[in-house]
Amino acid sequence: MERKVALHLDYLYGPDTSSYWPIRELSFETSKRTGRIKRIYWKGKLLGTVRENGSIALSLLGARLLARCERIRNEYCVVVSKDAVEPVSQGKSVFAKHVLYSGDKIRPKMDVIVLDPDGNVIAVGQSTLSARAMKEMDRGVAIKVREGLKKSSTDT
Secondary structure (H helix, E strand, O other), X not given: OHHHHHHHHHHHHOOOHHHHOOHHHEEXXXXXXXXXXXXXXXXXXXXXXXXXXXXXXXXXXXXXXXXXXXXXXXXXXXXXXXXHHHHHHOOOOEEHHHEEEEOOOOOOOOXXXXXXXXXXXXXXXXXXXXXXXXXXXOOOEEEXXXXXXXXXXXXX
C-alpha cells in the first residue's frame, strides 16, 4: 500500500512529491467492501482521505508535510493577504481579492494549500477558480476551505 500511495502522490503533485511524506511509516484505513484505501495516517494522525475519483483530500498535517517542497509551494499553494489570515484559519472561504499569489498548476476543483504571507500553512481547501482567474479577479470565492488551522481536527 505504501508504494501505491507514493505513486499516487507523485502522479497528483509531480515527481518525488512522495519523498516529503514518511511513506514507510504510514498506516491505512481501507474499505471493508472493496479493500481500497480510504484514509492515510501517520503516527495516528490523518494525512489525507482518498476520494472516489482518486484525488487526495489533504489534512493540515498532510499539507504541512507537502509544503516543505519548494515546487509544491510554487505550483499548488495560494498565499493570502494578512487581512484574510484570521478568517481563513478559522475555516472561512478565501476570496479572490485576498489572493496575493496562486500556483500556476491550480485548476478549479483541485485541492490547494493556503499559506499566510510568511509561508505558514493556515488551511486546506478546494479551488473554485483557476490560478489565472484568481490573479485577475477581485470578486468571488477562490477557495472553499475544508480545514483551517484554528478549526483543525489534526492539531500537531
